[in-house]
Amino acid sequence: MADATKHQVAIVGCGIIGRTHAQTIAERPDATVTALVDGDIAAREALAAQLKAAGQPEPKVYDDLTAALSGSDISLVAICTPSGTHAALAEQALNEKKHVVIEKPLDVELTRARRLGAAAARAASHGVVSSVISQHRFDAGSAQVHEAIQAGRFGQLTSAVATVAWWRSDEYYASAGWRGTWAQDGGGALMNQGVHTVDLLLWFMGRPVNIQAQALRAAHRAIEVEDTVVATLTFESGAVATLHATTAAFPGGRTRVSVHGTEGGAEVEDDRLRRFNADGATDDAEVDPGEPGGHQAQYDDILGAIASGGQPGITVQDAIDALATVRAVYIASTLQRPVKFIDVLEGRYDDVDVSRGIRLPPD
Template sequence: MADTDQRVAIVGCGIIGRTHADTIAARPDATVTALVDSDPEARAALAARLKEAGHPEPQVYDDLPGALSGSDVTLVAICTPSGTHAALAEQALDEKKHVVIEKPLDVDLIRARRLGAAADRAANHGAVTSVISQHRFDAGSAQVKQAIDAGRFGQLTSAVATVAWWRSDEYYASAGWRGTWAQDGGGALMNQGVHTVDLLLWFMGRPVSIYAQAIRAAHQAIEVEDTVVATIAFENGAVGTLHATTAAFPGGRTRVSVHGTEGGAELEDDLLTRFNADGSKDDQSVDAGPPGGHKAQYDDILGAIAKGEQPGITVHHAIDALATVKAVYIASTLQRPVKFVDVLEGRYDDIDVSRGIGFPPG
């Protein structure tokens, strides 16, 4: 390993931890040197997975403080349940480590704001903090964003984003944190839909106001919503609809479309399926390539570390996405539109959003 290579601790050795470990193990400029999980079986399984693939066997730890004091890691990847993200990230930043956080940033805006301040302070000392939003690196998404920034769609008028998935009762029962407010932070929108929220904001800009209805349509054993629909007014004057569900058997597609006076585009399951621009009625979409996935975002993160720069996706981008999700839940709870800036700045921090998740009428 070269002196400039990153020595990575994976915190959380479940499904998403394996994704991060596999992504890092495939790189020439980073190595997984530590695994952290309170479950000995989980960390042992991931250690064995890396060893079987021909990689050095990492050290294993029960908790992050143990890894930070007992190894020479330089980058920490947070892959634990959502409600633990910010606290763990702060621990790593306090030790002057680079940090990558799996989506969402956290489930609590107060913790998220505190982490944003910690990340800013750490950046002054050269530390990089990023949150996984890998679909910004998909070739189709990048093409749409470039067209928007160049004005090729004319005046943006509307957008539609939908995540129509299915999650069984067994899925929610498979881990005690799933479907809970404390650790999952929400349901179909916070867990499954937050990447789509991030893309919507990337394309359309910041929201101004949000109105929403969230329900439990098919999964009565969980605390959170499994279906939500929201309408959003954006600063650029456009409007949009946002829909997320885990009650769409047997599971549908994820779609994002943007529309303007000179063109528009549609993405379906991370691929570009329609592209019209510059006033042309002809579909100009081409095969832009496969989704970039975690690899593309790690290219950005590790490149930023090597250059002494900040990454393309920062904690503050993730705070905006989290505030949008929270605004949806707050609007459903209050049964009226809420201003995005009021949510972002904490004016609704004392609202119990669990009261806003109802059952279907009937």
């Protein structure tokens, strides 16, 4: 029987990322998984067995969220389903006054994301917390860079470079029917693998103003979406950035965000701080790679916000901004011209078919 003093958590989606959330919650003293939701019986039963083997109370299992909400005393819902289903499920949970954690990205369509943003604002007025996973903001190195930027220790920011150079095989994309599709994945290397890096770039540099881009399918012919994208962004401060994401970099490279200013700069590589110069100093004596925060650190933040009645460190609006940036990249590639971020954010490009913007290399 579940401990009534703990948050009763429903995991919606029992695949790879659902297992990550379940394991994270199982290690906490203040929460327990009491419900698993997945139409795939084998997936939910496997996760139930995993939790039981870890000494956790056996959760109830459900085919859909509606059944779980009516059949269990749930206080927190973790959305871990394919990306294109996130917003609708999260809105359903919020309408039932349940706290919500949404795995990245928020969704793949801005129309649904905006609707969820309105639902989250309404729910917040009743003390209901919603947050979107972007756990790398809680990495020690990323937090140190953000604090330095806020304090002006890098002087005037001039530029940034963000790159995600990964490899994903054809077998990876074939492993689930939703992978590499516009309807459920919402994009490729940038939307799926690169959205965390986009979020960090915005956290460091602020909202972009103009975006131009090229997206292509360089190595994976069986998917609908891009496996390589390069974009340039101009920010409100006047600083510029390059953004690169690929799943066609065999055998897989590194993830890196570098920021540069007139009095210093920093580089975060594979979630750890590798370079840090500030206040006009030429050495990087303050570098402390630290440990990545991971999902556990973000759950600390989310459950802390619930306990205090405050806002979580990452809001639904933060995730809408990241999604709008990704969509702006795809729209700029499709239209073959720069687009304004605010126009994308406010829906003036919602009717653009971004699938037309993915280029193929010559045979």
